[in-house]
Amino acid sequence: MPVLRQESTSDAPPWKHRDWRxxxxxxxxxxxxxxxxxxxxxxxxxxxxxxxxxxxxxxxxxxxxxxxxxxxxxxxxxxxxxxxxxxxxxxxxxxxxxxxxxxxxxxxxxxxxxxxxxxxxxxxxxxxxxxxxxxxxxxxxxxxxxxxxxxxxxxxxxxxxxxxxxxxxxxxxxxxxxxxxxxxxxxxxxxxxxxxxxxxxxxxxxxxxxxxxxxxxxxxxxxxxxxxxxxxxxxxxxxxxxxxxxxxxxxxxxxxxxxxxxxxxxxxGGKSPVVVFADADVDAAIDGAARAIFSNAGQVCTAGSRLIVAEEIYQEVVDGVARVARTLNVGHSLDPRSEMGPVISAEQRRTVMGYIESGIRDGATLVAGGQEAGPGFFIEPTVLGDTRPEMRAVTEEIFGPVVTAMTFGSPDEAVALANSSRYGLAASVWTRDVGAAHRVASRLRVGRVGINVHGLADVTMPTGGFKESxxxxxxxxxxxxxxxxxxxxxxxxxxx
CATH class of the missing domain: 3.40.605.10 (Aldehyde Dehydrogenase; Chain A, domain 1)
Structure with a gap:
């Protein structure tokens, strides 16, 4: 993975020559x-x-x-x-x-x-x-x-x-x-x-x-x-x-x-589900799911780290998110071409890589990414397909650019999978059926639900979590x- 490098800013950037007290x-x-x-x-x-x-x-x-x-x-x-x-x-x-x-x-x-x-x-x-x-x-x-x-x-x-x-x-x-x-x-x-x-x-x-x-x-x-x-x-x-x-x-x-x-x-913590129904706008759902997990290199409490997709469109959605992962510009924060930066530390990179390796050992398919790069603490945007609810990569918060994907057959199964986490911070529902969207939203045990959007926060609206969130x-x-x-x-x- 080529990492875009920092471009020179000035001889005296604002963090230098300061007495931090x-x-x-x-x-x-x-x-x-x-x-x-x-x-x-x-x-x-x-x-x-x-x-x-x-x-x-x-x-x-x-x-x-x-x-x-x-x-x-x-x-x-x-x-x-x-x-x-x-x-x-x-x-x-x-x-x-x-x-x-x-x-x-x-x-x-x-x-x-x-x-x-x-x-x-x-x-x-x-x-x-x-x-x-x-x-x-x-x-x-x-x-x-x-x-x-x-x-x-x-x-x-x-x-x-x-x-x-x-x-x-x-x-x-x-x-x-x-x-x-x-x-x-x-x-x-x-x-x-x-x-x-x-x-x-x-x-x-x-x-x-x-x-x-x-x-x-x-x-x-x-x-x-x-x-x-x-x-x-x-x-x-x-x-x-x-x-x-x-x-x-x-x-x-x-x-x-x-x-x-x-x-x-x-x-x-959070392990927020992105639930995509068969009638969703697939292009919008792919874009939303990718943003939900790769923004800030996945280091967001509400990151959409569990992709739960209707069987009929599963491959199309997963392939689309993987395509975004492969084409995303990863680089230094000051490079104007950068669309995703590093994780915060070498320790966090080791932790994230450990979850990727754990998911693959447990039978997940590495659809995209999965590698680290440097200098700096970079990880490729990663998609793990064919995951199961009991996998550590699915149940535990990774806090990195890693999304796990699985299928559902019915709305009840989608809700059950979404609610199966011990966390309950956020979720999103992607569908053109307004009534179905609101019915599902009311059944999700989370503090914030997006309908055809994920992770949106606003100072005027409360945010927080159910369960261990x-x-x-x-x-x-x-x-x-x-x-x-x-x-x-x-x-x-x-x-x-």
Whole structure:
């Protein structure tokens, strides 16, 4: 597989000549230890960031707690808080070119995808929740109990200090998904970005400071997930933890959070089905299925990694997806011809290759791809045909550009296969029969269903999972609810 190489950008790309530090309270801090940040498209070092220890985590939580208890943020007038969140969005837009280059090189996605989609969407998330700041309100009612009359109402208040632990696959957008609603609710936050992709979250901290966010309200601590993330999940002064990542680490977060029974929300793994019926627009289904698995090299929680196709059109669909896989331009994030980048690390490439080899050993047919390339951590877009539900490649999340394909004979069988996963994050249904599409969608045990589209997310609509794909819903009004508490007040009107 020829890999398209990076074209020269400039003598001073935006990730160089920077002193990358953590934001704790009102200061930028380093640490005794450091961690190298790698460009997965070349395997070379692009930056060095602090490796936080427990003392840094405790200091960040203390800063967030002090800011929250002082009321410097959540007591500020709502329109002033909204203006600051809106200003964060404006600054993201103003610096989008630099942010996009850093994000693309650090994470590996093609620059054009990052610049046109992920960075503007992060700004949009902050604008959306800026609009919610002055709309956080309870409800009121009159109540009669026996002979007494009561005026009852609810108060909505921020949960307190929120720890936000984000993944490496869309770093800035995932930070926005959590930080924007948490700040809109009035919380103070500690953000722990993934150790592999911390750079744009540190840039977000700079932007928040410039936008006028008070000191201590948004802290960013970089470092190892076990040390930093584990301490945040267990910390007695953290009131809420929001985590996106693997299901296995999600379980660790839940266990760590039991000490003070802090609120927990989780967006975890997925093994999302793409169900193609015989009457589907085959060309559209092929294009949609390919995009569902090869976008971001399959490193998307909602990636369409299980292709479930009606027997009558199975070969046509699989051949079509394989054709896309073979012709896709795979290359470095800064090459303008690149349509798919590398996976994030050498370790992730070994993991993905292990699943491909496991599928072939279990009897799957290698229809396309299946090879790795370098320098960098590249894997060919891969299609495994003739798979069975019990195969590891079918049951376990791969998080790479690998799709498994199988057939179904009836709608009931299609639904049963789609629901057979222990995950329940997303799915898509491809058919021209509108009634059938909605009937099937209502039977799928997932948090998000696309009809003739896969993986579409929007800040106005909630997203999250059933089963082992997590707890709670991010985005939309539901995303704000994750960071709010409710108090019921009963006021007796005839009291003397």
């Amino acid at each position: 953590m934001r704790i309270g009102g200061t930028w801090q380093s640490a005794d230890a450091s961690r190298e940040v790698i460009d997965p498209g070349t395997g070379t070092v692009i930056a060095t960031v602090p490796e936080a220890g427990i003392t840094h985590v405790d200091a960040s939580v203390a800063a967030a707690r002090s800011a929250f208890d002082s009321g410097v943020w959540h007591v500020m007038p709502a329109d002033d808080r909204a203006r600051i969140l809106w200003r964060i969005a404006d600054l993201i837009d103003e610096r989008a070119d630099d942010i996009a280059v850093v994000e693309a090189v650090n994470q590996g996605s093609p620059l054009q995808d990052v610049r046109a989609g992920l960075i503007p969407e992060a700004a949009r998330v902050f604008r959306y929740y800026a609009g919610w700041v002055d709309k956080v309100a309870g409800r009121a009612a009159r109540l009669r109990v026996d002979v007494s009359e009561f005026l009852t109402y609810t108060l909505r208040s921020p949960v307190g200090v929120a720890a936000l632990i984000t993944p490496w696959n869309s770093p800035l957008l995932m930070a926005a998904w959590k930080a924007a609603p948490a700040l809109a609710a009035g919380c103070s936050c500690v953000v722990k970005p993934a150790e592999l992709t911390p750079l744009t979250t540190l840039m977000l901290a700079e932007i928040a400071q410039e936008a006028g966010l008070p000191e201590g309200v948004l802290n960013v601590v970089t470092g190892d997930g076990v040390t930093v993330g584990g301490r945040l999940a267990a910390h007695p002064d953290v009131d809420k933890v929001a985590f996106t990542g693997s299901t296995s680490v999600g379980r660790d977060v839940v266990r760590a959070a039991t000490g003070n029974l802090k609120k927990v929300s989780l967006e975890l 997590g707890w709670g819903r991010e985005l939309g009004p539901e995303g704000l609810d994750l960071f709010l508490e409710t108090t019921s007040v009963f006021n007796r009107l005839d009291a003397r």
